[in-house]
Amino acid sequence: MKRETLEVFEELLRSYTSLKKCKADIMRAFEITEETFRYGKMLLICGNGGSASDSEHIVGELMKGFNKRRPIEPNPMLDQSISERLSEGLPAICLSSHTSLITAIGNDASFEMIYAQQVYAFRKLAGVILCISTSGNASNVNNAAITARACRIPVIGLTGETGGQLNSLADVCIKVPASKTYKVQELHLPVYHCLCAMLECEFFED
Numbered sequence: 001m002k003r004e005t006l007e008v009f010e011e012l013l014r015s016y017t018s019l020k021k022c023k024a025d026i027m028r029a030f031e032i033t034e035e036t037f038r039y040g041k042m043l044l045i046c047g048n049g050g051s052a053s054d055s056e057h058i059v060g061e062l063m064k065g066f067n068k069r070r071p072i073e074p075n076p077m078l079d080q081s082i083s084e085r086l087s088e089g090l091p092a093i094c095l096s097s098h099t100s101l102i103t104a105i106g107n108d109a110s111f112e113m114i115y116a117q118q119v120y121a122f123r124k125l126a127g128v129i130l131c132i133s134t135s136g137n138a139s140n141v142n143n144a145a146i147t148a149r150a151c152r153i154p155v156i157g158l159t160g161e162t163g164g165q166l167n168s169l170a171d172v173c174i175k176v177p178a179s180k181t182y183k184v185q186e187l188h189l190p191v192y193h194c195l196c197a198m199l200e201c202e203f204f205e206d
Contacts, residue, residue, distance in 0.1 A: 005201040012194040018177045019187065026191060028172040029156045030198050032128050036154075037203065041127025043092040044153075046115040046144050050185050051132040052096035054192065058130070059097075061196040063089040068204045090199060093122070095144070115144035123151040130156045134184040136164020136173075145169040158191065160184040 009027065013020050036043055043062070045055040064070070070088035078086075095118045096102065102114040109117065119129060129148045133141045136159040145155045146169060157163065157170030160179050167173045176187035 002201055005198045008194060008197045008201055012190060016187065016190050019191065021177060022174050022191070025172050025174045026194065029130075029174055030195055032154050032156060032172065033130075033195065034199060034202055036127030037090050037199065039127060041091075042122065042125045043090070044095055044119060044122060044126050044129040044144075044148075045092060045132070046095040046118075046129070046141055047132035048096070048138050048141065050181070051134065051138075051141075051188075052094070054132055054185070054188055055094040055096055055130075057189075058192050058196060059092045059094045061193070062092040062199065066196055066200050068200055068206060070200075070204050088204065090203065095119075112139045112143055115140050116147040119144045119147045119153070120151065123148075123153065126151075126153050128154045128156060130158060131166055131170065132158045132188065133164065133166055134160050134181045134188075136160065136162060136166035136175075138166075142166055142169055158188055 013023060033043060045058055047055045065087040072083060072086045072088050075083060095115050105114045105117045129144060131141045131145050136157065142165050145166060148155050149169065155170045157166040157173035159166055159173060159175050161175050161177050163173050163175045174191060176184055176191065178184045178187055
């Protein structure tokens, strides 16, 4: 791990001292995701409501430059006016963003299957799934975790302090120390921003 990556992690713990109890789980989540990208695999992310918004937010930080410029590899087939505005990305997909697909799955099967179906379809491309649930008890999120495990895809959980059912389904579960939904979500943001910044530091130079 680069020194810069570790400094980002240490800054999170200084700024949010309550997250120190999640220290080992945050680091393990980083290691699993870093390995995913290192081997050219994709990160899947899912959640409901505010956690769906967080899922989209994470994709936005990973798929383009976040804190750093990410120059792309030279490509003579690309027009310079395009190539100079492109950023290298870390491949991630938010499973709650596909409106036509999730409504079709919800109508034809059930709402509880909207993420599990996508996990199964992406199983050969995915290297890890991040399941976000403030309670840890969202049935559609947990069905995605169960499906991922059956397909040998590591599961990272991001929950409130109890972890709910997701705690036992995830390979690692980051249980932030809060129980009220909005308080949990307030702590989820610095956790995933830290993970995105750490990953960017690990893969890209200034």
